Amino acid sequence: MSEGVEWGLHSCVLLGWLSPEAVAGRRLAEYHELPPAYLNKQLQALVRAGIVTSVSGPKGGFQLARRPDRITLLDVVVAIEGTEKAFRCTEIRQQGRNVLSPEHYRQPCSIAVAMRKAELAWRRELAAQTVAEMMASVQRHSPDTPERVRRWFDTERS
């Protein structure tokens, strides 16, 4: 899985705390010391997916498009990784010299079904967790984090 997913999730948590301020991608990159242009690319994917909105120009930047409790981890993963399923069945059972009439392959490939079942369980778990819960979990471990983040983004100018 692309590491852009990790960056996107952490960025969403930061944006959640800084809401409703618009934050420049450059500053988000500085916070974690990430390549600014590449992080920008990932944020663009979030924009296309409607998770965050962007405004150009000075005072511009990114902000969450909706409340953090309405953004699931699955939303972010799909936005960056794409909608392609991890296991894609190429129907090799219908290739080769021992192939039957297409009627015999009406039933979907059993292996594909099994793999898809596991993948759905994965997606279900991701869809059950929201960005808001990530924020709450972090705050539970170190309660002063939101305030510390806000202060850094307000004051530090480098």
Add this chain to the structure above:
Amino acid sequence: MSEGVEWGLHSCVLLGWLSPEAVAGRRLAEYHELPPAYLNKQLQALVRAGIVTSVSGPKGGFQLARRPDRITLLDVVVAIEGTEKAFRCTEIRQQGRNVLSPEHYRQPCSIAVAMRKAELAWRRELAAQTVAEMMASVQRHSPDTPERVRRWFDTERS
């Protein structure tokens, strides 16, 4: 995910029906019209994982190392894809200029925990399904498949 997983799973099902015969990788490749050398590479991974055994020479080939109901889909996936987790946390929360003392990061990263939780659900589903169940599922849809496969591997000589 690598397509070698699909090849490996289908090969295991075939080997399950042809057990206890040893089948040459060349013949397995012919059955699905796959690149013989590359399929061989995937089968080697299954050998290293102890899922199938291999014997060289004429009359040699591959065969299942244990009963099909003792081989889970997770076994095959891990054997080919490797043990690396899909989401790997690079601890970017500890990078950057706003970093605290290492004590504050005793608690594991909340995002990594959430992603790992989803991945464990995926693995659990895969571990709950065996090659034997794949064989049973196929046979339920088209009962003559095992016999047809055995006949092809016995007679066809191309």
Add this chain to the structure above:
DNA sequence: GTAACTGTACTCGGATATTCCATGTCCGAGTAGGGTTGG
């Protein structure tokens, strides 16, 4: 006739090219704010 030997044909196993996607970077499109100029 039999047994040992040797050669051959067939298999797996790991080292070696090639293609494609994730990674990383760059420049153009767009906008807010301030400075300037004319009334």
Add this chain to the structure above:
DNA sequence: CCAACCCTACTCGGACATGGAATATCCGAGTACAGTTAC
């Protein structure tokens, strides 16, 4: 003094290089069988 305009500086957005892993292939190591030869 005020308002309209323009210019600059800063942002996002998509097009353009680069590297490493998945894909694909080839040749060497190992083995069973058959044919041959010596006894």
